[in-house]
Amino acid sequence: MQCVKFGIIGPGTISHRFVKGLRHVPQAELAAVASRDQQKALRYADEYQIPFVFTSYEALFSSEQVDAVYIATPPHTHFDLVMEALKHHKHVICEKPFMLNHKQAEIAYAYAKEQKCVLMEAMKAVFLPVTKHVKSWLEDGRIGDIKYMEASYSYLFPHDDMNHWVFQKQYSGGGMFDVGCYPLAYTMHLRSAKIVEAKAMHLDGASGVDEITQLLLRYEDGVMASVRGGIGVDTRNDAMIYGTKGHIYVPDFWKAERAYCYEDGQEELYEELHDKAEFRYEIAHFADLILHGEKESDIWSSAKSTLMLKLMEASVDA
Template identity: 30%
Template sequence: MRKVRWGILSTAEIARTQVIPAIIQAENAEVAAISSSSGRGSETALEFGIPKLYNSYEELLNDPEIDAVYIPLPNHLHKHWVIEAAKKGKHVLCEKPAALNAEDATEMVNVCRENNVKFMEAFMYQFHPQHQRVKEIIASGKIGEVKLMRSSFSFLLEQKDGNIRMDKEKGGGSLYDIGSYCIHAIRFILDSEPEAVEVHGEMDSETGVDLSALCVLKLENGVKAIFDCSFDMAFRNEYEIIGTKGRISVPRAFRPDINGGEGIIIVQNDSVETIERIHGYLYLTEIEHFSNAILEDSPIMYTGESMIGNMRVIDACYQALIN
């Protein structure tokens, strides 16, 4: 079976702990090279048996034997390296947020199309099967007409000094880092775009970074949505859909991998409660999906238009926060 030959740009933690192991396990992919500017490349290459090591990202992109690259670099570097990779004919999986605004996202998508390469933002959570099941339950009418969706993603960032999440110039902030998941989930599950936003947030006085945000969205289909994200709250990663007859709760929405890949769907209808436990390996499924799209030249699940749409909402949230 032909495999997509992946190159990894940097030795970021998410690459070492999640994505590289997933590529190694994938039936249609292999890690062919890694590049690093931190000096940790040789250590990572040795740990995972990666055959090629480059000391610069440019060298890796110039390798004709690399089909696709994974980019887990700091947010402000995504645009440059996605465009450079596309110009070298490499397909690109880029960590979220893929860009810092919708204008940059549009440029990145256009460059990738011009160079006939596939480009996907790495919202890995969407590949867990629990979310398709939620959409099936909604479509069945079991909870009636959907009226409201709520989503939360938070954790306590105990060491803020020197943390890249607190660097405004490098794309730091709770909306970029974790609020983006909530926005994506609302658009993904409800299949509708926000047309108005209202935001209340807490800004760090020293860095100007948003520590937390509470956002209210009005969707084009008439449904309301609320989400909150924070670096100053206990860990939560959940969403809930409330209908006229019942509700669906998903308490492990964005990081089911922390619980061995188990997702939980709780459906309450009148006085009846049902619980479904659904397992899935989201990183592996993400890699196999994207690799298969490359091998068969088939559509990817998360399109460039949808990525731009997510960035438009983030732009609107930041604009509302500033005003």
């Protein structure tokens, strides 16, 4: 296999961005789309010149034209779809939030290993070139010893459809699961030390889900991290890392094109433009794992993905 043939499960808003990124990945090919809404699937296929269209997920999973599937349906459907795809020996990249809880994640990752398939959560922020460069700054000691990190992603979700999954607690709705996973994953990726303490506070809305959650982490080496996720208020969605010699600022870290390192009063800019096709990096990594016969990602592993779910569960139940 020289190229991974992808099938899309759930041709919604976020999948359009995924496809835009996929077109920049030479080792990936868009082969199929499935939707229970036939007209939606046909329109999607026409827009992106997709050769195979299915009106059932089972048909796509059974197709020999597909090596891997991208699952972008609502999160309460993820577990069953991931397990069914793996049953048919398809590699899977699944959108965040990956599962409703860490128990589902443990089962899915174990089954992927049994089926000899790659299963990866689509956590795009940790695969960005800017993120890689920020991590190299930290590892090189550019800002000295790290003391504190903070990252936030909160926005005002429209309240005109209260039946949307984001307002349903049983479907892992709320700010932390919807977008708080981005800053949490980011801080977990930058700091490999063990998390030894986690404390959270959240403000719930009328629907019962958290509209904003603040999570404070302490690592075993003493470093602290503050993470915020919300759907009830717009905030500056940036990341900051503070050390004994300076700090690093990453605007819009989850889709970052630039980062700033302030060391001893001097500013250094790192820039990598992606033309709003930032999904390309996670797709390229995922495809390479398949082509090279790897079992799972060494950047966003099953252990990190599962731990993040545990932390998110605890934070909204606090």
